[in-house]
Amino acid sequence: MTFLHQYPKAAKVAKANFIVAFIALAIGGLFGFIQALHRTDVFRGFFNSGEYYTLLTGHGVLLALIFTTFFIAGLFVWGVTRSLDREPENMTFTWSWFWLMTIGLIMTAVTILGGLVPDSSIRAAVLYTFYPPLQAHPAFYIGLALVIVASWMAGADWFWSYNKWRKNHPDERIPILTFMALFTMMMWYVCTIGVAVEVVGLLIPWSLGWVTEIEPLLPRTLFWYFGHAVVYFWLLPAYYVWYAILPKLSGGRLFSDAMTRIVFVIFLLLSTPVGYHHQYADPGISVGFKFYAMATTMLLLLPSLMTLFTVVASMEHGARQRGGKGYLKWIGKLPWDSPAFVGCALAGIMFAAGGFSGMINASMNINLLIHNTIWVPGHFHLTVGTAVALTFMAISYWLIPQLTGRKLKFKTLALIQPYAWFLGMTLMSNAMHRAGLAGVPRRTAEPQYSGFEFEPIFGTMAEMDWQIAIGGTILTISLILFLWVITASWMGGEKSDRPVDDYIPEPLSGAEHTPKILDNMKLWFALAIILVLLAYSFPLWEMISDGIFEPGALPRPS
Amino acid sequence: MIVFFIATVVYGFVAMDLKVIGNYETIDPQNLSDTPFGTPGVKEVTKNGATEYEVYVQTLQFAFLPGTSSPITVPADTRITFYITSPDVLHGFDVAGTNLNTMAIPGQISKFTTIFPEAREYGIVCNEYCGPAHHIMEGKIEVVPKSEFDKSNLVE
Amino acid sequence: MTENHSNSDSDSRNSSKRLVKILVIVGIGIPVLVELMTLFNLINVQIFDDEEVQEQPEPVAEVRQVTEGDTLFRDYRFPVTIELLRINVSAQEWRFELGLSVPDSVDREPLEIELDSMQLNSGKILAAGRNRSWNIQEGHTPPRIQAEWELPNGDIPGTLYISSFQQMQNDTASRVQQEVPLGNIPVRYNRE
Structure with missing residues (x-):
């Protein structure tokens, strides 16, 4: 008996979400490959440099917003259903959020891809940050709004299940898989308020022409109110996997239940008031608030370091169960031949590296050296592009068999995949960081200028370009391997009652040792709101006190 | 450790004069002609008895004004204050390879002060996506020795 | 496993x-x-x-790039000056505009100017098309020589091939072609 047989309805929903996620991953990944060759001037024959920005928008939206959101929805459907031991409460409601989210995605995707059709008036080359006054087709914003609203409904679905479960289990602790999902969603509710207000309140009326002028700083600030918390919305599900599943994959069990809950509580509290650290270089926001954002950002190191210790301790425990000994020798006893384990472990290692460049980004004045340079995409390809994406891919090798009732095919290819990703990403990201230090900008089709040349600290621009292109190519190969293994297993894997070992053992230090207060969702949610108000109420008031759309700029087509 | 990181930044602020912009001053992006941005360029001012320069720059799709068609020429070893705004969309103003790096946002004025220690050329890059020709938006700053600075190109 | x-x-x-x-x-x-x-x-x-x-870095023998105000066919009887070189961007178009001027003294002898083709930075080559040649007869004031191309969004012209049928010094007429590497074309947003 695996998940499919126990909860057939939930399995169907989860599978539907994964299918959409993987299609978005395939298209977005392809765009990424073209960009890697284009901006490094290795090959520019696919599209011209104006169309590059359409591809870039597609890459960002499809991977950062669509792939993640759908994958997370599938993952949480699996986790909540399983840990509460109940199917979704009302299938009509569950399917309606799935379809609403899909319709929103299609609207958004069509407007973006319209940019590749000559003379099309349906365009949305505004990148995934869609800063006005560059204006996209209204359907772009409406589609995004639908995705967000549908994701709220998905969260409500899980809270619904939880409330029903609570009625039957008044004294039990929230199961850890549900706890993590609900706290992630609470954080999502707090942070999406910003983008919802931005899109529904400002951008949709403006793109429809109901108002002509817009103040650029206000939507930008609202975007970043959402824009950093969203990275934790991607990251927490990866933590979800590292805490709940990775220890098992390495042969052991979670080290501490309490630690896990504390980490998720801290993320709920601190994820949102940090948004200004994307706006250190902005006029119109005072240094004091930027400083507050920096302090909260630095505090977020704490839960990440706690995660590092807890996960490594769990892995060490697993390795020792498998016969590992010594201070470091146990590392060799970890299952380095299991694709799911390898992917998660390598993703974790890369997240540590991403954390280092993240500290640079977070440091207010050091940030100015690398603000909006290619250093920044170098950083987030380590975090969201590997820590999150590689974890999601790796855990698919373990989840998809449970959802389809079929064994994984082509295990050798599946094993090569995470190693290839790690190699490709190191090459690409290393060169991106170095080029960023020389001042090479991000988000540009042709980072070559006629009036001057960049001066790298060492190495040459050409060598970095090649390193990026080669890294990007290896990543593409890795992605193709992943898609191939998953498709083949999904369609033609050997049917089995128990396609993988899906038992998850109890933590070493269980919930009985965890302070009860950590489960008090209302308390933490209220605290999170207070911290947000502290960070945002005054600057936002300053921006809107002279009129919501003032000082106004006219729209510019993208 | 966290405290150490924050302390590093504070040290940079206090001891090394590494400042971050953060003034709140709005301007109507559709009517720059009545403001100092209407005559963009390098202006001479006297502050506390010393000669300093102010540079007013407009960033537009897809040029720095001044900066693109003619370089921004300023003397070395002198305090230079940049004022930057945009009449159309978001742009970046990044002096390549340095930490002079700011956003240009319609409706807001970015202001920062610097001293260029030596005579040399710097490239300016727009580092925020501003439209389909974003990649061609570039400019130049020419820092000349103080003694060779030609004041005939100043604007009033 | x-x-x-x-x-x-x-x-x-x-x-x-x-x-x-x-x-x-x-x-x-x-x-x-x-x-x-x-x-x-x-x-x-x-x-x-x-x-x-x-x-x-060793200064590479750089091809001088041609910009607004530069003169083509400099060594011939009728040099051609580039008056206008710009890309106009507006809601739905990406238009390259080129304006040329010839000396007024042209009315003493016939002159023919033809834009042969243009290579874009993306590598694409645009053929001549219609209305890309100007024939100036003796005794006529030179017309306004202006050409426009609708380019793919974001693409920028790299090289222009232009030819001219000119009287040579020894009173023979011949056709000369020049390869013009274009540099630094201003891109302007059209406010209309």
Whole structure:
């Protein structure tokens, strides 16, 4: 008996979400490959440099917003259903959020891809940050709004299940898989308020022409109110996997239940008031608030370091169960031949590296050296592009068999995949960081200028370009391997009652040792709101006190 | 450790004069002609008895004004204050390879002060996506020795 | 987690062990090496290269790029000046505009100017098309020579091939072609 047989309805929903996620991953990944060759001037024959920005928008939206959101929805459907031991409460409601989210995605995707059709008036080359006054087709914003609203409904679905479960289990602790999902969603509710207000309140009326002028700083600030918390919305599900599943994959069990809950509580509290650290270089926001954002950002190191210790301790425990000994020798006893384990472990290692460049980004004045340079995409390809994406891919090798009732095919290819990703990403990201230090900008089709040349600290621009292109190519190969293994297993894997070992053992230090207060969702949610108000109420008031759309700029087509 | 990181930044602020912009001053992006941005360029001012320069720059799709068609020429070893705004969309103003790096946002004025220690050329890059020709938006700053600075190109 | 459970179990276990070894060496070894090299270079530059003068790259024999105000066919009887060189961007178009002027004295002799083709930075080549040649007869004031191209969004002209039918010094007429490397074309947003 695996998940499919126990909860057939939930399995169907989860599978539907994964299918959409993987299609978005395939298209977005392809765009990424073209960009890697284009901006490094290795090959520019696919599209011209104006169309590059359409591809870039597609890459960002499809991977950062669509792939993640759908994958997370599938993952949480699996986790909540399983840990509460109940199917979704009302299938009509569950399917309606799935379809609403899909319709929103299609609207958004069509407007973006319209940019590749000559003379099309349906365009949305505004990148995934869609800063006005560059204006996209209204359907772009409406589609995004639908995705967000549908994701709220998905969260409500899980809270619904939880409330029903609570009625039957008044004294039990929230199961850890549900706890993590609900706290992630609470954080999502707090942070999406910003983008919802931005899109529904400002951008949709403006793109429809109901108002002509817009103040650029206000939507930008609202975007970043959402824009950093969203990275934790991607990251927490990866933590979800590292805490709940990775220890098992390495042969052991979670080290501490309490630690896990504390980490998720801290993320709920601190994820949102940090948004200004994307706006250190902005006029119109005072240094004091930027400083507050920096302090909260630095505090977020704490839960990440706690995660590092807890996960490594769990892995060490697993390795020792498998016969590992010594201070470091146990590392060799970890299952380095299991694709799911390898992917998660390598993703974790890369997240540590991403954390280092993240500290640079977070440091207010050091940030100015690398603000909006290619250093920044170098950083987030380590975090969201590997820590999150590689974890999601790796855990698919373990989840998809449970959802389809079929064994994984082509295990050798599946094993090569995470190693290839790690190699490709190191090459690409290393060169991106170095080029960023020389001042090479991000988000540009042709980072070559006629009036001057960049001066790298060492190495040459050409060598970095090649390193990026080669890294990007290896990543593409890795992605193709992943898609191939998953498709083949999904369609033609050997049917089995128990396609993988899906038992998850109890933590070493269980919930009985965890302070009860950590489960008090209302308390933490209220605290999170207070911290947000502290960070945002005054600057936002300053921006809107002279009129919501003032000082106004006219729209510019993208 | 966290405290150490924050302390590093504070040290940079206090001891090394590494400042971050953060003034709140709005301007109507559709009517720059009545403001100092209407005559963009390098202006001479006297502050506390010393000669300093102010540079007013407009960033537009897809040029720095001044900066693109003619370089921004300023003397070395002198305090230079940049004022930057945009009449159309978001742009970046990044002096390549340095930490002079700011956003240009319609409706807001970015202001920062610097001293260029030596005579040399710097490239300016727009580092925020501003439209389909974003990649061609570039400019130049020419820092000349103080003694060779030609004041005939100043604007009033 | 070995491949299969047939008789050759130990064989396949060995080969899978070898695969893991190779993967670890390539997949983790190379990244570690790359990062170590970066670290080494960074430290090297910080500590030892402080005084070293930046090596100036050899000035490449650069083709002078042509911009607004430059003159073509400089050595011929009728030089042609580029008056206008710009890309106009508006809601739905990306238009390259080129304006040329010829000296007024042209009315004494016939002159023919033809835009042959243009290569864009993306590599695409645009053929001449219609209305890309001007014939100036004796005794006529030169017309306004202006041409426009609708380009793919974002693309920028790199090289223009232009030819002119001119009277040579020895009173023969001949057709000369010039390859014009275009540089620094201003792109302006059209406010209309």
